[in-house]
Amino acid sequence: MAEIVIKGVAKNFGSFTALHSVDLTIADQEFMVLLGASGCGKTTLLRIIAGLETPSQGEVWIGGRRVDHLPPRARGISMVFQNYAVFPHLTVFENIAFGLRMAKLPSPDVDRRVRRTAGLMHIEQLLKRYSGELSGEQRQRVAVARALAMEPDVILMDEPLSNLDALLRLEMRAELKGVLAESKTTTIYVTHDQVEAMSLADRISVMNGGYIVQADRPTEVYRNPAARFVGSFIGNPPMNFLPAKPDGAGRWHVAGQSFAGPRTGGAEFAIRPEDLHPAQTGLQAEVRVVEPLGPHILITAQVAGQPFRALLESDHTITPGEVITLAPVPDRIRWFDPETQKAIA
Known part of the structure; x- marks a missing residue:
């Protein structure tokens, strides 16, 4: 079980408050999208869940365990970033295997996980190529495969498709949703793109000014906005x-x-x-x-x-x-x- 519970999480950067006592529960295996404009607090909240930022107040629980005092490696999470963060001097196989080798998994287990996740992301034919030779879309597939290979309780994604062109984003959205559903991983996905949010999410948390304005199913957020801001932000x-x-x-x-x-x-x-x-x-x-x-x-x-x-x-x-x-x-x-x-x- 990888339910995530955010309890009264706030974050101050000096005199600026980036998050105001946020409460949010994300069910096991749920795909939650944090949606909002730049500066709304969505990435700060993601980084706090990941352990890359320390909350000024509040608690973070994953799978019934309080984790806000733990380092990122002890939280059972993987992250996929906007800029891919793959190693260009390593092959695709070695990129996907990197975290597994750091965790000292036996070689047969490393090989099995790499080939399974490469198959999920349709990059098995690229395993011997160097990541620096790949297109942006292929590098993003490698980044997702590397995260999934760790078999995490939670996967966190920070605008992972924003560097792809419109057609590739459309293709990757559908594929990503299917892969994550198959992996049965709890997912938190940050984006400013409302189409991406509507198409991917089980639920959307619309954020503005450090607050969660509404957290609900995509159709409910669209048809019954809880606040004027949601109606003005969602829909094009x-x-x-x-x-x-x-x-x-x-x-x-x-x-x-x-x-x-x-x-x-x-x-x-x-x-x-x-x-x-x-x-x-x-x-x-x-x-x-x-x-x-x-x-x-x-x-x-x-x-x-x-x-x-x-x-x-x-x-x-x-x-x-x-x-x-x-x-x-x-x-x-x-x-x-x-x-x-x-x-x-």
Whole structure:
């Protein structure tokens, strides 16, 4: 069992607080993605779990054992870095075997593990080549194979695909998820790429300013963001937001239209661009830019003086300068508290 429990972990760098009393539980064999922009604290949290940083306060538990006082080698973890960190003067076989030899495993065990993980990563044909002769994608496969060969309780990955081009990232994402599921290893994966997070994760922890804003399944994070930040960060294009005024009867005036909403003192209307469609009645949008995206067109417009986007089927003919009417799908409308920025149930 390799459940990970983070209890009240904070990290200060002088007067700067990188993490604010973070609590998080990651189940055994779960694939957890820490997602956020640069500086949100995700890599700091990963480094604390790895033992490369010491928390200012709080505890880290792995497999029922407190490890925040232990060195990295005693935590039962392996890491895969953004820059691969393979040794160019060693063959692929020796790179994968490096940690196993340091752990003084018998040669037959080293050979078995190297060939098994090389097979998982489809690099068995490269075992005799020097790592310095490989492409970036091949070196990344070597780095993952080396981590898996240690048969760790936990594997930590810090933006491991960010140096690959778009097509290779797509291929490696699918392969990586399958390999890690087969290895039954608990995984924590750091990225700023929301597509990567949505496609890989069992759960996503969205981070901002040293806090975990929401930790949930990808579909839940996307459809029911717990805070305005999550709605604005997740999705490309992100959620649209419009001010709303109450009429006192549980309905809200939004850009000249009336919508059923929460019974609360204040609320902000939100809708995703793909949850809009042209209609006879709805929000009046003045089109500024039309971007063809193959099966869809992305409309950038103004609604009540606010920037607003709609993702529509490509068979709609819309031109810049046109005023169109967009109706939101009623059960896809979300509401946020303007003061707390949290979702209103």
